Structures are given as structure tokens and as C-alpha cells.
Amino acid sequence: MAASKASEDAADNDCVNAFKIDTNHVFQKDRNAKCAPATGQWFFHHPEYEAFQEANGLQLLFVTAEAGGGKSTLMRTFIDSLQESDDRPLVAYFFFKDDDDQLRSYEDALSSIIYQLLIQERGFIKHAKESYKRYGHGIRYQSKEMWNILLTSAAEAHRRVVCVLDAVDECAPAGRRELVSDLVAASQRGPKTTSTKLKFVVTSRPYQDKDHPYADLASSDVIRHLAGEIAKVQTDIQTVIRFKAEELAKKHELSKCTLDMLIENISSQNLQTRSFLAVRMAFELLDSHQLMQKGAEEHIVRKILTDIPQFLGDQFDAMLNRSPDREHARRLFCVILAARKTLKIPELKVLYALTRPTNSEAEDPHSYEELNIPTDDEEFKQLIRARFGLFITFVRSSVHLFHQTAREYLMAKPGMIIGTSYGTCPMPSEPESYSLWDRARQQSWKGIITEADANVVMLTVCLDLFKFETPRSWILGA
Incomplete structure (x- = not known):
């Protein structure tokens, strides 16, 4: 009997772990600051939020606000407050971020949500077993199956199930369209599923272009829309x-x-x-x-x-213009922008060294030892802060641009280069225009990096690394 129970528990654990992704969901939430005391009232006291909290059946609250409006800060505070509340609802969440491919994936978001619910409520595992038997660990790529697991689990929950999807505008485009479609479809079922305790809170910037298809969320009669862009803040x-x-x-x-x-x-x-x-x-x-x-x-x-x-924008420039070496800063930002995974401090140390301007007479480094990288992490953080201010931040051992707005400020839009604070500077068509264009460009950091710039610098750094002598201890795994 004991052996049978152990075997069943092992099978259940295998099923749960099939939904586990590499990204730590708590870490991603805590990248964001908490609301300052007595703030967030435009959200927590908004009539739409209060109605959402009181309503029965499947509910979806769609929260929009402009960049820098504090959406992620609010969501972290909201989640923390739920987890500290007396009734302790089941809470699952995913914070989309454009700086890491895994944090842009709709399938990974759903998989993380399911995993969080299964580890909180073991009784939900039975709803995932059949799908797991059919797809194995490939279940993480079956969004429709995961939606069914979520809906059927929530239908029998004895307490509230609250799912938060923050910054869905940073989800990859294909997944973003599917996400919106699935949310709308689930919400339309809401009036027919009054027994469920499932509630969604979804945040986004208030985009209206074709790549951000949120019109269905904002206009649906069964979805509550809290428009933070017009709230009294x-x-x-x-x-x-x-x-x-x-x-x-x-x-x-x-x-x-x-x-x-x-x-x-x-x-x-x-x-x-x-x-x-x-x-x-x-x-x-x-x-x-x-x-x-x-x-x-x-x-x-x-x-x-x-x-x-x-x-x-002027604040960004004021901070970045303090950098003692503009070209080094630009090159380091290039590799951070080109990276499709979250960088770690040891990686940034190498990138920092390899993006420094070199003396034409000096020999290129051929090993990690020749890079003269600071060994102390705190010393390195202070060095970065002195050169880049708040633009590069550290959360434990991970490296980030401090906000999505910072990424967008540095990246050039196709066909345009942003020059001074007086406005946009089109790419010059005549050769004699370049000197004037370059001088204007140097006044601001806005649009200073194109996608091609970022990829070329990253390629150069990678090629430099290929030339390095690999220590014997690495080969032997010592």
C-alpha cells in the first residue's frame, strides 16, 4: 500500500513538474517595487475594481495605463495583498517582459499559471493528468489543453482563484493575439459559469494599433475595463x-x-x-x-x-550624459538590447570588458584573465551605477534595463533617428547632411541604437569570445 502511494505521489509530481518553467515567477514579480504607502488609490478604490471584487462567476478586469503609470507596481502590491489576506485565495501570476524570450511567451505564461495552482492545490492535479499522459512535457506547448485544465480546476475550487497577467503588451505578437482571443472566449462563458470562482486581472498599455489587438478586451460587455490613462492619479x-x-x-x-x-x-x-x-x-x-x-x-x-x-526623455538624457564614455555606454547597451535572455552579473562583467574602447596599440585579450574584470560583485555594481545611473539595475544576480520605457527610448524606430530634444531627425539622404545630423544626434540618447547596431555589436563580442583560450579546468569540468 505504501509503495502504491509513493508511486502515485511520484506520478503526480511528474505531472506538476511538466508545467514548471525555468523562470522564477516570484522573482519576476519582485523585480517591481511595491506601491508607496497610501498610494494606488486610483486602482484600489476605483468603481470597476470594487465591482470586480464583489461580482460572482468568472470575471476579467482589464487595466490600462500609460507607460510609467505604475501598472506593474500595482500588480505586485495587489498580489502581495491577496496572499496576505485572511481568506487566502489561490493566486497565480505572470509578468511579461520584453527583455527575455521566455518572458514573452504565451505558452510559458499559461504553463507557469497552471504550475502555481497545482502546487497550491494538489486536488487540481487530477484535471491535468489526462493531458499529461497524452502530451508528456509537451503539454507546456498546448495552450488549449492548459486553458481547459485552468477552467475545470477553477470550477471546483472552494476559494477564489485569481490569475494576474501583467504587461500583456510585452507578450510576443503571435501569442498576444491568441491570448486576447482566449481571454475573450473565456469571458463570454462567464455568465454561464456562475459557480466558478475564477477571476483574471490583465494589464496593458492602451495601444490601439494592429499589433496590439485589445479592442475586444476594452469594448466587451462582459469584461470590466479600468482605464488608468483617464483615472485621477x-x-x-x-x-x-x-x-x-x-x-x-x-x-x-x-x-x-x-x-x-x-x-x-x-x-x-x-x-x-x-x-x-x-x-x-x-x-x-x-x-x-x-x-x-x-x-x-x-x-x-x-x-x-x-x-x-x-x-x-530629458531626465533619461540627463542621467545618461553623465557617463564618462558615451561610446562604451552605447556599445554595452547594444549587447543588453540584443540579448534574448536575462543576463547575469558574471556575463555582464565580460560584456562590460569586451565593449570598452581599445587602444589601437594594445593587444586584444585572449582569455578571461586578461579582461581585468572586478571580482567583487558589489564593487562592479557601484562601477555600473557610476557610469549608467539607474539605467542598468540589478535584482539579485540578474541584470536589467530598469524599465521597458528605457529600452524603447534607446532603440531607434525603422527609418527614423531621434536626435535632439527638439524633435525627430529623419535619416539624412544627402552625404553633406551627415555632419549636421551627427551633431544633432549627440544631443540625445533617444533612438541612438538601431536593431542592426545592437546585433552587430553582439556579434563582434561573440566572435571575440570564440578566440579566447578555454582553461583546462573548464574542459575537465574541475
Whole structure:
């Protein structure tokens, strides 16, 4: 009997693990900051959110907001609050990210959702067994089968099942269309499945072009649409400003008068902004300014404030223009943008070394030892922060561009190069135009990297690595 039970448990574990993907879902959630205290009210107190929470049967809340509107921060806070609530619903989630192919996959998102539910509620395994027997570990690529497992499992759940899909606009295009189609189809079944406790929260930017087919989600009578792009967020913005200012004042031991001045000044500059990201960047520039020292007096902080741009694009440029080597920064950004997986710190150390401009008289390195890479991770992080500010961030051992907006700012659109802060600069058609175009281009980092640029630099780095002598210990596996 014991042997039979052990065999059954092993079979169940095999079934569950068939849905496990390499990406750690908790880690991806926690890449995002939590909401500042007493913020997120435009979402948590919105009538659509409250109605969604109270409604029975299958429900879908579609949340849209502009870039920098705090969607991922809200979703992390929402998930954490659910997991800490008294009724402890079953919660599963996936945060799409455009910087890693696996984080752009619709099948991986569904597979992760199923896996999270199965490890929380073992009773759901019976709904996955037949599909697992039929497809084995290939079940992870059968989206229709996974949808059936999800729906049939939720239909018998004794507590709420809440699934969160964040930033679906960063899902790969083919999967994105299938995802929207499946969500709409499931929602249309909602009125007929009042017994289910399944609820979805889906977030996206409010795109309307052909590659982001969300019209069906936003216009459906059975899907609740919370349009954050028109929600009243100014109260939250002001709360975040006060919270960030108090953090900065505590860190740098600023006086109460200086703190009050700082709050008043930044608040007046951001009366109309809807971007939490722009506020975050403003404080990052303040914190990292060379004049911001412990006990900085009010007139010094006022002087720093005059150097801080108000608009996000100008803030990006202000941060990046502090880099002591613009070409090295551009080349390193190229390989980060070209990478189709999340980079780790040891990998970035090598890339950092190989993208440095070389002296024409110096010999190219032929081994990892010749790269002179900092061995201490914290020392390396400080080096990166000094050169790139907040643009490159670290979460445990992983490396990221700090926001999708940063990626989009650096990448050029086809046929256009963004030059100065005064507007876009078309690619020049006449040779004599190039000197003027180059000078304009150097004023801003917007659109400084084309897809071809990124791939060429990545190829060059890879070819350099192929020339390296492989240590004998690597060959022997020692």
C-alpha cells in the first residue's frame, strides 16, 4: 500500500513538474517595487475594481495605463495583498517582459499559471493528468489543453482563484493575439459559469494599433475595463513625491525647511504629470547629483533642482550624459538590447570588458584573465551605477534595463533617428547632411541604437569570445 502511494505521489509530481518553467515567477514579480504607502488609490478604490471584487462567476478586469503609470507596481502590491489576506485565495501570476524570450511567451505564461495552482492545490492535479499522459512535457506547448485544465480546476475550487497577467503588451505578437482571443472566449462563458470562482486581472498599455489587438478586451460587455490613462492619479503622485522626499531627506540628513522646500518645488513641477516613473527619475537624479551631500543646505538643493529636467526623455538624457564614455555606454547597451535572455552579473562583467574602447596599440585579450574584470560583485555594481545611473539595475544576480520605457527610448524606430530634444531627425539622404545630423544626434540618447547596431555589436563580442583560450579546468569540468 505504501509503495502504491509513493508511486502515485511520484506520478503526480511528474505531472506538476511538466508545467514548471525555468523562470522564477516570484522573482519576476519582485523585480517591481511595491506601491508607496497610501498610494494606488486610483486602482484600489476605483468603481470597476470594487465591482470586480464583489461580482460572482468568472470575471476579467482589464487595466490600462500609460507607460510609467505604475501598472506593474500595482500588480505586485495587489498580489502581495491577496496572499496576505485572511481568506487566502489561490493566486497565480505572470509578468511579461520584453527583455527575455521566455518572458514573452504565451505558452510559458499559461504553463507557469497552471504550475502555481497545482502546487497550491494538489486536488487540481487530477484535471491535468489526462493531458499529461497524452502530451508528456509537451503539454507546456498546448495552450488549449492548459486553458481547459485552468477552467475545470477553477470550477471546483472552494476559494477564489485569481490569475494576474501583467504587461500583456510585452507578450510576443503571435501569442498576444491568441491570448486576447482566449481571454475573450473565456469571458463570454462567464455568465454561464456562475459557480466558478475564477477571476483574471490583465494589464496593458492602451495601444490601439494592429499589433496590439485589445479592442475586444476594452469594448466587451462582459469584461470590466479600468482605464488608468483617464483615472485621477494626481493625489497618488503627490503622495509619492512626499514619500520619496522624506526618504531622500533622511538619507542625506536634510533639514525640515529643506524637505518642505523640496516637496513644494517638485509638487508644483508635477501638478499635471501622470507618470510615476518621471517622479522616480527626478528623485534618482537628485540623489545621484554630485552636489547632493549629507546635510546639504537649502540653497544647494535649490541649485540642484534647477539641473533636474521635468520631462522623462530629458531626465533619461540627463542621467545618461553623465557617463564618462558615451561610446562604451552605447556599445554595452547594444549587447543588453540584443540579448534574448536575462543576463547575469558574471556575463555582464565580460560584456562590460569586451565593449570598452581599445587602444589601437594594445593587444586584444585572449582569455578571461586578461579582461581585468572586478571580482567583487558589489564593487562592479557601484562601477555600473557610476557610469549608467539607474539605467542598468540589478535584482539579485540578474541584470536589467530598469524599465521597458528605457529600452524603447534607446532603440531607434525603422527609418527614423531621434536626435535632439527638439524633435525627430529623419535619416539624412544627402552625404553633406551627415555632419549636421551627427551633431544633432549627440544631443540625445533617444533612438541612438538601431536593431542592426545592437546585433552587430553582439556579434563582434561573440566572435571575440570564440578566440579566447578555454582553461583546462573548464574542459575537465574541475
